[in-house]
Amino acid sequence: MKLLDNPASPYCRKVKILLHELGMSDAVELVQTGGHPTAPNAAALAHNPIGKIPTLIRDDGPALYDSRVICRFINDHASGSFYPEDTIWETLTLEATAEGALDAAVLMVYENRSRAEGTQDPAWLEGQWAKIDAAMSVLEQRWMAHLTGPIDMGVVAVGCLLDYVDFRHPDRDWRAAHPALADWFEKFGKRDSMRATIPRNP
Ligand code: BEZ
Numbered sequence: 001m002k003l004l005d006n007p008a009s010p011y012c013r014k015v016k017i018l019l020h021e022l023g024m025s026d027a028v029e030l031v032q033t034g035g036h037p038t039a040p041n042a043a044a045l046a047h048n049p050i051g052k053i054p055t056l057i058r059d060d061g062p063a064l065y066d067s068r069v070i071c072r073f074i075n076d077h078a079s080g081s082f083y084p085e086d087t088i089w090e091t092l093t094l095e096a097t098a099e100g101a102l103d104a105a106v107l108m109v110y111e112n113r114s115r116a117e118g119t120q121d122p123a124w125l126e127g128q129w130a131k132i133d134a135a136m137s138v139l140e141q142r143w144m145a146h147l148t149g150p151i152d153m154g155v156v157a158v159g160c161l162l163d164y165v166d167f168r169h170p171d172r173d174w175r176a177a178h179p180a181l182a183d184w185f186e187k188f189g190k191r192d193s194m195r196a197t198i199p200r201n202p
Pocket of ligand 1: 006008009010106109168
C-alpha cells in the first residue's frame with residue numbers, strides 16, 4: 001500500500017502514528033505529495049476527486065481517503081484496538097473534536113499563507129482560534145479520563161492537534177489556559193510514535 005503523505009499534515013500524521021503503534025510502518029510506502037487547496041496535487045486527484053491527502057492507495061481495492069476512513073481501515077486490517085467497540089462513540093466523538101479544531105488551525109495557516117502580509121482578516125483568524133480554544137476547554141472538562149486511559153484514535157488525534165498548534169501557531173500560549181491538557185501532552189508527546197512523526201516542512 002502507498003500513502004500520499006505530507007510531513008506537515010496533521011491528518012497524515014494520524015495515519016503514520018497508527019501505523020507506528022501497530023508495528024506496520026514498513027507495510028505502507030510514504031509518497032511525498034505537494035499541493036495547495038487551489039492547485040491540488042495530480043497524484044492525489046487521480047485517486048481522490050477532492051485531491052486531498054492523506055489518500056491510501058491499496059493494492060487490491062480502490063483508494064481510501066479521509067484520515068478517519070484510512071485509520072479505521074488500517075485498524076480493522078490489523079485487528080487493532082484503536083476503535084474499541086465498547087467506547088466507539090466516545091472514541092469517534094473525541095476524534096471528531098480534535099479534527100474540527102485541526103480544521104480551524106489549518107484554515108488559519110491558509111489565511112496567513114494565501115493573503116499578502118498585513119491583509120489577513122483578524123476576525124477570521126480569531127474566529128478560528130476561538131474554535132480551537134473552545135475545543136481545548138471541552139477536552140479539559142470532559143475528556144481527561146478518556147485521554148489518560150488506553151490509547152485510541154481519539155487520543156491520537158488530540159496529540160496531533162496539540163503538536164500542530166505548537167508547530168504552526170507557536171505564538172498562541174494554549175498551555176496557560178489549559179494546564180491539565182498541557183500536563184497530559186507533556187507525557188503523551190514522548191511516545192515513540194509521536195517522536196517518529198514530528199511535523200516538519202516538506
Ligand atoms: C501545513 O503545511 O500546515 C499543512 C500541510 C498539509 C495539510 C495540512 C496542513
